[in-house]
Amino acid sequence: MDSGVVRINHGSDVFVVRACSNDDGADLLAIAGEHSVEVFRVSPPISERVASFHIGRRITALAWSPRSISPSSSDDWVIEITAAASDFSLHLLTKSSTSSENMFAFGGGLSGHHGKVNDMCFCGGRDQDNARYVATVADDKMLMVWDLHPALDISSGIPSPERSIGTDASSSPHPRPQPTAYVISFPHPLVTVNCHQFSSKEFLVSDCRGSIFLTDWRSDPEQSEQGSWRHSSVIELVEPHALSKSLMGISSQWTGFAAWRQDNIDIVGATYGSRFSIWDLSKPQGGKPSQTGISFPEGGHQFRWCPTSPDYFAVASQCPTKGAVIHIHDMNYVHAQPHVINIAPRPHRVRDFDFMARRGNPVLAVAYGVEVVVFPIGVE
Numbered sequence: 001m002d003s004g005v006v007r008i009n010h011g012s013d014v015f016v017v018r019a020c021s022n023d024d025g026a027d028l029l030a031i032a033g034e035h036s037v038e039v040f041r042v043s044p045p046i047s048e049r050v051a052s053f054h055i056g057r058r059i060t061a062l063a064w065s066p067r068s069i070s071p072s073s074s075d076d077w078v079i080e081i082t083a084a085a086s087d088f089s090l091h092l093l094t095k096s097s098t099s100s101e102n103m104f105a106f107g108g109g110l111s112g113h114h115g116k117v118n119d120m121c122f123c124g125g126r127d128q129d130n131a132r133y134v135a136t137v138a139d140d141k142m143l144m145v146w147d148l149h150p151a152l153d154i155s156s157g158i159p160s161p162e163r164s165i166g167t168d169a170s171s172s173p174h175p176r177p178q179p180t181a182y183v184i185s186f187p188h189p190l191v192t193v194n195c196h197q198f199s200s201k202e203f204l205v206s207d208c209r210g211s212i213f214l215t216d217w218r219s220d221p222e223q224s225e226q227g228s229w230r231h232s233s234v235i236e237l238v239e240p241h242a243l244s245k246s247l248m249g250i251s252s253q254w255t256g257f258a259a260w261r262q263d264n265i266d267i268v269g270a271t272y273g274s275r276f277s278i279w280d281l282s283k284p285q286g287g288k289p290s291q292t293g294i295s296f297p298e299g300g301h302q303f304r305w306c307p308t309s310p311d312y313f314a315v316a317s318q319c320p321t322k323g324a325v326i327h328i329h330d331m332n333y334v335h336a337q338p339h340v341i342n343i344a345p346r347p348h349r350v351r352d353f354d355f356m357a358r359r360g361n362p363v364l365a366v367a368y369g370v371e372v373v374v375f376p377i378g379v380e
Contacts, residue, residue: 217232
């Protein structure tokens with residue numbers, strides 16, 4: 001490893017790593033483990049911890065708010081993240097240049113999920129509402145869209161105190177009202193949820209059986225069955241091999257992972273089992289993928305598009321006998337041999353990874369064991 005590599009030791013096993021995709025927060029990286037969430041400012045070869053939140057439970061998902069701004073970009077910086085814990089509770093984590101770490105718990109008990117929360121993301125689009133709504137998906141087959149700033153405090157039945165989205169709730173004399181959720185149920189456990197910068201009304205939701213749904217969560221529920229995926233799904237995509245295996249009961253992987261290419265709203269990628277697939281929504285083909293290939297014969301684990309080199313995507317192996325390995329593919333040459341990145345020998349495996357949003361050469365942040373390693377592609 002050379003001087004362009006950053007290693008961060010979290011102190012406990014790392015389960016989630018998520019890079020901030022905001023232009024003003026491109027050097028921010030969130031790391032979550034057994035008990036806490038840490039936020040680092042990464043500028044190779046240096047990393048600086050800027051926030052730490054002790055949740056007391058294993059973290060299963062993270063999402064960066066569009067409000068987040070790095071201290072590198074502004075003196076009025078803001079850290080805002082949502083986190084899901086192993087007890088199905090949700091947490092809004094904030095810190096700013098004028099306030100210390102603040103943790104606001106919501107979504108627990110009867111009002112929230114009743115299965116492991118696998119993924120979460122804020123609303124897409126470019127208006128102010130994109131920091132108001134956050135979507136979560138879980139093993140309980142539910143997509144929940146949470147209003148973090150509800151107009152009505154459901155615990156008291158009275159209007160909430162006026163507060164702009166940019167206001168720090170910890171400094172308010174009024175207790176913060178609990179977020180409210182709009183719930184859409186699906187047929188099978190859900191694995192991922194994605195938003196897109198060009199749409200504020202749609203989420204891309206994938207399930208564990210081989211289906212991906214483009215869901216209009218703002219559609220009128222009065223037009224059809226309340227809370228059903230059928231009335232809100234604009235398009236359903238299918239990975240035929242994964243779907244046929246699950247229907248026959250021989251699926252080797254009870255998982256799936258989909259991602260939305262951020263520079264092109266028509267391009268969706270996913271990995272199910274040993275195969276990766278790419279769909280072009282401008283050419284529906286009955287929901288079948290336009291391109292497919294094999295990345296790891298023993299099974300792929302995650303699929304991520306590179307934000308700075310959009311034709312690149314990465315798939316990680318979930319097999320510990322292979323070690324911590326990631327394959328980098330080029331969408332224009334899906335059948336060519338991938339660029340293989342060996343991060344650590346067996347029995348390590350990639351727990352999670354993400355691309356940093358910094359301009360220039362693509363940079364990966366990869367979690368394995370208690371460490372996260374951040375490096376540009378080409379440096380192993």
